[in-house]
Amino acid sequence: MEGNLEGLSDAMLLLRFDPRAEKVTALSIPRDSRVDIPGYGVGKINSANYFGGAALAALTVSQTLGNVPVDRYVRLNINGFGELIDALGGVEVVVPKPLRYRDDSQRLYIDLPAGRQKLDGAKAIQYMRYRDAEYGDVGRVQRQQSLIRTLKEQKLNVGTLARMPEILRVLRNNLDTNLSVNEMLALGGFAADLDRSRVDMLLLPGRFSEAGEFPLSYWLLEPESIRGLMAAHFDLPVAAPIAPSPTELQVAVQDTVGSADGLLAVRQILQEAGYPNLRTVNPLPTPLPQTQIVAQNGNRLLAAKIRDRLGLGEVTVEATGDLESDVTIRLGQDWKNRHRGQKATTGS
Known part of the structure; x- marks a missing residue:
């Protein structure tokens, strides 16, 4: 929520906790x-x-989502979100490019440099709320997912117990929910125990409205894609769509370790495996130790097949990849090392 709980929603998520499958979506x-x-x-x-x-x-x-049941709700004041980050001791993120924005009417001032850094509550709000011209509200969604993923990995652990009194104070003053205390503790504990491979983060399918299409800018939903997503991830009783074949799949390749040869090697491997729709996107400023195969369209199986072709990498389901892709490959140090070793073996 904005400055109070009754205003416009700044971020909206539908969460599904599935104890049987040991998964959160x-x-x-x-x-x-x-x-x-x-x-x-x-x-x-x-x-x-x-x-x-x-x-x-x-x-x-x-x-909007095919009458999916919504059993509980949580509303968090955005200022309370900042206080929560402070209570957790901050959060470390990789800012992919300098984020600068000024809006005196909203008293919104953003100035974050690129690179890995630890954000306090005020700067975490800046990171989450920044809106660029190219990706607009969906760029916000990507940063929000990145922040949530990082928080889950950094802070939802036993070390959080020492900060629990302050965390509870912040939540008590800034949270509105119909969850009981016991339910919140149970759900929090369940999510904290899950490996990141058991947490899927999706984006509601749609497209940006075009200039002049409407008086306001919108994210225009794609009903058929939404039905497929809800069937696959929320068990709605509709037929799941047929997964695209390798020849239909859109794959983006992103370097994080400065390996031009590594990029070429990936493209060659995937083209030989029948993936013709490959594009290289702008590199990330901070190197990753491990290659990531991001299932941008939510289909873990398709991303896993690419991982198997490459022979390494971690598959994640999240919407932080290239928006025009079904799968985004972020090349890490592991790929660079293996490719360097293969070149050395070939040359000897």
């Missing part, structure tokens, strides 16, 4: 999504909370 819903808000007509989904609070926001999300 988080679906990010861009706040500019153009939807029908019951009783208020068509508008941006983030206004549902403003018009009717948590009840209307939950109803709108459910209706």
Whole structure:
């Protein structure tokens, strides 16, 4: 939420906790999504909370996503989010490029350099709220997912216990929910115990509206893709779509370790394996120790098949990859080392 719990939603997620499958699924819903808000007509989904609070926001999300059940809700004041980051001792992230923005009307001032850094609560809010011209609200979603993933890995562990009194104070002052205390503790403990491979982070399928298409800019939803996603990840009773073949798959390759030869080697391997739709995207400024295979479209199996072709890499399901891809490959130091070793063997 913005400065109070009754305003426009700054970030919206639908979470599914599945103890049987030992899995958590988080679906990010861009706040500019153009939807029908019951009783208020068509508008941006983030206004549902403003018009009717948590009840209307939950109803709108459910209706938009094929009447998926929404059993509980949590609303967190954005200033409380910053206090929570401070209570956790900060969060370390990789900022892919300098983030600078100034809006006096909203009193929003953002100035973050590129690279790996530890953010306090105020800077974490800047990181989460930054909106660039190219990717708009969806760029925000990507940073929010990156921040959530990092928080889960850094802070949801036994070391958090020492900070628990301050964390509970922050939540008590800034949180609105119909979860009981026992339910919150159970869900938090369940998520904390999961390996990152058991946490999927998705993006609600859609596209950016074009200039002049509407008076306002929107994220325009793609109903068929949404039905497939909800069937695959939320067990809605609709037929799951047929997965694209390698010849249809859009694959982005991203360097993080300055290995031009490594990029060429990946492209050659995948082209020979029948993946013709390859594109190289801008490198990341901070090297990764391990190659990541990001299932941008939410299909872990397709990303795993590419991982098997490459022979290494960690598969993650999240929407932080290239937006035009189904799968994004981020080449890490492990790929560079293996490729260097293969060249040395070939040359000897």
